[in-house]
Amino acid sequence: MKKNKRPSGPKTFTDISTRARDGDAVVMTAMEFKEFVKTNGVKKAAKEVDIVTTGTFGAMCSSGAYFNFGHSDPPIKMQRAWLDGIPAYGGLAAVDVYLGATELDDSNNMMHGGAHVIEDLVRGRAVRLKATAHATDCYPLKEIDTYVSLKTINQAVLMNVRNCYQNYAAASNTSGRTMYTYMGKLLPELGNATYCSSGELSPLLNDPLYRTIGIGSRIFLGGGEGFVIWEGTQFNTGVERTPNGVPKRPAGSLAVLGDLKQMTPEFVKGLTFTRYGATLGLGIGVPIPILDEDMAKACAVTDKDISTAIFDYAQQTRARPVLAEVTYAQLGSGEVDIKGRRVPTSPLSSIYKARKIAELLKKSVAKGDFVLTEPVQRLPLDRSFKPLDTRSEKEAMK
Amino acid sequence: MKTKLVLNFNPEASNLPITHNLTAKYGLLVNILRAEIDEVGGKMVIEVSGKADSIKTGISYLKEAGVGVRPIKEGVRRDDEACTHCGVCISICPTKALILDSKTHKVIFKEEKCVACGVCIDACPPRAMEILI
Incomplete structure (x- = not known):
């Protein structure tokens, strides 16, 4: 424990980030902090601990990266572009494209999608770039076939519109056949159940009311540094919460951005979910300043206090039926009870990597290398999640 | 003793009752782990348990019957x-x-x-x- 003079009441964000920058902050991982609170109580924790580092590593589908390749000679205004055969969106000016993590090639080869190309680039590999265009007087070239790597690309920026979900659904399958879903392989007749959150280590579950994580928060992203740039898509505050504010269903999410050139393959991984497709395995960590006792109480949350529902993915509808309400402690025990049956569980989220991220982040925050930033704007507290229905032009205007 | 074997069948060998023979003639317990055999032959992965000598003679029987035998440590x-x-x-x-x-x-x-x-x-x-x- 550091011996510098500490304020007795609530601390400001600036107090904490200044102390961290000077290397004087008391920093704990989420795992350590929960133990500390168990032994010493919330009051002491709020007084003595400055920052708690959280982490998560899992499949984060709504991810992708934009690139600027520089200009060819003669120049080209890329309309259609492919990176290692995976289509990238070229409807931006000239030589900027966006590659989605779940994009597949024309043969729908799920073993190698946009996420795998992103991982290849992070690994330092060269990737084949092909592009076509309608020629203009200022951009006369009609096609190009070349190689690029992170060394040749100007900007390579991971920009994800929905990551780091605050809580997530769990899945099982009552049908008679194996179902291949984004929740993994679901065996028939309640053969298994899968879930996808790092639970008590997950950033937004330690800051359930978005008091410290907001737009402008500096975060650990894929092994480098990034920022929260907006609320994530499908952000939904209209879900039931526990008295501590912890949502019982998927709620908030983050849109994030960071320099791909800083990232490492350990935390940026192309994944394949059989018969679903490709997606990006990504590591995110957020340091949370312990401003006061409420924040300490929020970060003391454990898997016993966080619950979710197991949905029946056999029902191919938007509103899948709930099979059971469970806590993450139950899910993490390896078995849950569904309708009187003991069903084995699997996480989709790597707790091993989530813990590693929390530890790495703790080290760099404690050394003053990773500087906490106060959000410039809070995440919304009033977002509903609207469905997509087939509707008329008039109905859409209502 | 227990061992895992990969068996390769040619079309002739694919009709032989090899698992029955391994059990009845050599006293081996046979657990079929994988089997993909059709009229052109195929592969089978079995785990056999029994006395070391019996496994040895069982393997000789398989080889004489024209079945390719390869022990595997890992599948x-x-x-x-x-x-x-x-x-x-x-x-x-x-x-x-x-x-x-x-x-x-x-x-x-x-x-x-x-x-x-x-x-x-x-x-x-x-x-x-x-x-x-």
């Missing part, structure tokens, strides 16, 4: 570098050869428990599991 291999330790595999592995270590939170692969059923292969998102037979 499934994990690429440790590719594994993210997410744990998707642990609930689908029927023999609990894949388990989460509660201390390290890593997925442990107990090869001796693996029966090479292959159910983990297409369930693994980073494609860290490979079937060798």
